[in-house]
Amino acid sequence: MTDYPTHSQTESTNPTISTMLAHRSIRKFKPGTIPQNNIQTAMRAGQAAATSSAVQPYCIIHVTDSANRQAIADLAGPQQMVHDCGAFFVICADLRKHMLIVEAAGESYSTGLEAFVVGTVDASLFAQNFTLALESLGYGTCYIGGIRNDLPQVNEILNLPTGVLPLYGLCAGVPDESPSHRPRLEPDAMLFENAYPSDEVTMSAIKQYDEVYKQYLTDRGAKPSTWSEAICKKFSYATRVGLAAFYRSKGASLD
């Protein structure tokens, strides 16, 4: 087969792609809250993302209670912006809707790891649309994986029922900083044709990126480290070790 005619002469400058390329995580926000109409718009855009067989296995909690925001800010780092940003959300895989339906029909809810994977994937397809929609409206955003430091406490703060699995938080608001873009691995180190490359090829791409990453940290005035050094620190011991037990306690199967 031959190529389609090139689909856009301006492919790297269309507004959707420009919005994506403009992304940097924002950690400092101007005071104020996000108007409801903008949140509703981002919801509809988020929900338009694909979802496996329309199962829509996710939900999102908009945390407006100030004391609860502060408690989550503390356990997630502390990261004070969780409290101070314009809007803070917790994105959850939501198996509860399905559980209620199945039980109402007199059946018993039964899935394996598949439901956890679909919940995590579809929540994240939603979340990225939702986030990008907010960014297209001029807001800055930052995902907060730090809520996984203590999910039992998040669960208690939000009083989540069985089947609702908090995955990560999201801060949004009007940016009050303009950080530089953190460089990524080259596309050639992430996109492969037909087969995963040899370890030599992978390590060579990593070595090249190591220097780019170190320079980025140096330019920001942060403690210089190669990417390899950062990765090594992160993955040479298990972190957030209670995660599996917590999700299981909320009704997820990981088997």
Place this chain on the structure above:
Amino acid sequence: MTDYPTHSQTESTNPTISTMLAHRSIRKFKPGTIPQNNIQTAMRAGQAAATSSAVQPYCIIHVTDSANRQAIADLAGPQQMVHDCGAFFVICADLRKHMLIVEAAGESYSTGLEAFVVGTVDASLFAQNFTLALESLGYGTCYIGGIRNDLPQVNEILNLPTGVLPLYGLCAGVPDESPSHRPRLEPDAMLFENAYPSDEVTMSAIKQYDEVYKQYLTDRGAKPSTWSEAICKKFSYATRVGLAAFYRSKGASLD
């Protein structure tokens, strides 16, 4: 705090949000392949998505080999469009890069479920940007969860090494159909302020959506079913039961 001034007077019509709202899964494509420059553009846009501490725990395999495409099309349904579409990708969580780095430093790679969650989430934030970028260039797309019908075979076809965990496929190409939009649950049934609603509220939202969903299927000439009926069929028995064992065999910890 008071609201920020409304950030856009045209919030529901900006091009990024319009591209999201225009999404429908496309399953019939015109012959031809996607030019490399468009794939590269979508890669850079995809990689611009947030990634936890820059760990970039994903990769994407562009399957161009026709026999391999056909084998995956067969096991995923069959879904012939996996073979026939303009480009077919397999999105993977990629822990291998980290494993190689940690081992090269003389440490041993060790994580729990956290690495699997980060891999699945970050791969999906990437994938949704990548997909939306392709859609903004005029292509149609369809995620293919069906590869999880038989991941051991996908693994063999693509000859994936330890640490590379295939999650789902993605078809893309110039659309050769124009299906209607599948309705979603109302935003009120997905976005909650501070707390998850009572079961009565949830069931009431589901009942309302049941009729919308049935009408949609009827209008498409498909076998009518409420959403509840479809969900009940899907989640009253475990599906893809080998999934956890397969991911574990590829080096993922689910504990």
